[in-house]
Amino acid sequence: MIDYKKLAGPELLRLDPYKPGKPMKEVQRESGVENVIKLASNENPIGPSPKALKALEEFLPEVSRYPLGDSYYLRRAVSEKFGVDMDEILCGAGSDEIIQLLYIAFLPKGTNAVAPFPSFSEYYIFAKSLRADCKWVPVREDFSIDFGAVLKAVDENTRFVFLANPNNPTGLAFGEKELTDFLDRLRPDVMVVMDEAYIEFAERPDMPDSVKLMKKYKNLLVMRTFSKAYGLASMRCGFLLADKECIDVVQRVRPPFNVSMAAQVMAEAALGDDAHIDKVVAQNAEGRNYIYGELKKMGVEYVPTEANFMLVKVGDGRRVFDELLKEGVITRFLGGEQLESYIRVSVGTAEENRIFAEKLAKVLGR
Ligand SMILES: Cc1ncc(COP(=O)(O)O)c(C=O)c1O
Structure with a gap:
């Protein structure tokens, strides 16, 4: 039995x-x-963009081939668009997989991630699935993030703070000053993951320029997805921007063909259609x-x-x-x-x- x-x-x-x-x-x-x-x-x-649909059609005869393992052309397009080096980019099957890969790489049993609550439930589920932990920190009554409480929840075993901006399910976003104040007070060996799944929709003028801030804060990571504004949820594609040493570690645990070629070609075409x-x-x-x-x-x-x-x-x-x-x-x-x-x-x-x-x-x- x-x-x-x-x-x-x-x-x-x-x-x-x-x-x-x-x-x-x-x-x-x-x-x-x-x-x-x-x-x-x-x-x-x-x-999605009609350009992405056309790219899918053109790709169809090649479905019997394995995808490019390193998402080369998609990373090249992301690199050009965001002004980051190609070795600072990792593509994944949606942000979901990127969270998992980060955890596999850096969140062994006994360590924890910290995130405001309510937020995206996978921060918690994936941590628990690895027998690690995710500490939820309740938001204030008006749903704004209590950064002081988040800081207090960080302990010597904390590896990550996840900040969805805008946050799901509240729809609220915080500004650049709140982020830099937080980063300035946080231990620099804790990774802060900006989950920017919905950033294209955000209108507040002081939204953090996280990609620019990555140059100053080596522990700042940025996660983007093609599932929302880009309209490619079913293709499962997203990317992580981070210090190249971080990407180098995560590459070691990435499945060899994690992003389908259909997703890669569609995402690349979609990126080119502002x-x-x-x-x-x-x-x-x-x-x-x-x-x-x-x-x-x-x-x-x-x-x-x-x-x-x-x-x-x-x-x-x-x-x-x-x-x-x-x-x-x-x-x-x-x-x-x-x-x-x-x-x-x-x-x-x-x-x-x-x-x-x-x-x-x-x-x-x-
Ligand atoms: C805040 C947030 N992050 C990440 C995701 C996952 O997106 P993906 O489709 O890229 O896995 C979602 C999905 O709803 C989300 O709301």
């Missing part, structure tokens, strides 16, 4: 698997609603403002966002999430003490935003 649970050990069994947004097909089946809309995973409703990103960002701003307006009309509070999603204060978050599902609208209920009364909704197309507002008004009886 083999006892898998015993072999995994109690720490792993305490983990809940990551819960993604509900798939549209499933909701369609359960609700009987034909036109289900998904505003649950902060995806790009327009899709006009498309401008369009995506402008449409997001328009959709966000529309939703703000509708929520105001309903007298519903929300957290103003720097990203492509927002927290909406609906009272009983779980009930409203469930009721919206029955109406064929998939949002996200995250729950927990601070988010019990909120749902998180992604900004969709103009039509999706309109349906969301209409169904929310119905569910809330406004």
Whole structure:
């Protein structure tokens, strides 16, 4: 007899698997609603650059070949765009894999990462999966990050601080001064990972220029993804910018062909289409403002966002999430003490935003 649970050990069994947004097909089946809309995973409703789609088509005859292991051309494009050396770049199958690789390289059992809470759950799940730890530090009541508390949580075994900016699920961002004040007070042998998955959407004028700051702070790492503004979530592609010695270490644990060639060619083409990103960002701003307006009309509070999603204060978050599902609208209920009364909704197309507002008004009886 083999006892898998015993072999995994109690720490792993305490983990809940990551819960993604509900798939549209499933909701369609359960609700009987034909036109289900998904505003649950902060995806790009327009899709990727046409240049990326063309690159995919041109690549298709080569699918039988292994991808370039070192993502050479994609790294070259990133290097040119961000003004960093190629040996300061590592590509991964989404930020997810990059977090895992960083942990495999630098987070052995007995060490920990620190991150504000609520934030991206994978910082915690991946740490625990390696039998290491992630210490969550609650944000303030207004959801802003308590940098003093984060500093206090850092101990002699801390290897990482993860800062999502803008943060998911709050949508809030912090400015450059807050970051440099924090970096100046932090032990320089703790890595600070700026998770900038949503940075393209951020509007506050003092957003940190993390790439520039990397020159001064060797312990500053920057993570970007093609899953959000670039509209390539399904391709699984992102990259890490860091000191070349850091990248050199992480390269040693990277699977040899971690980023598919389809993802590499699409991401490279997408990087070269700034006009498309401008369009995506402008449409997001328009959709966000529309939703703000509708929520105001309903007298519903929300957290103003720097990203492509927002927290909406609906009272009983779980009930409203469930009721919206029955109406064929998939949002996200995250729950927990601070988010019990909120749902998180992604900004969709103009039509999706309109349906969301209409169904929310119905569910809330406004
Ligand atoms: C803050 C944050 N970081 C990282 C990710 C993961 O993105 P990727 O698709 O690149 O793995 C997400 C996904 O939702 C996120 O919200």
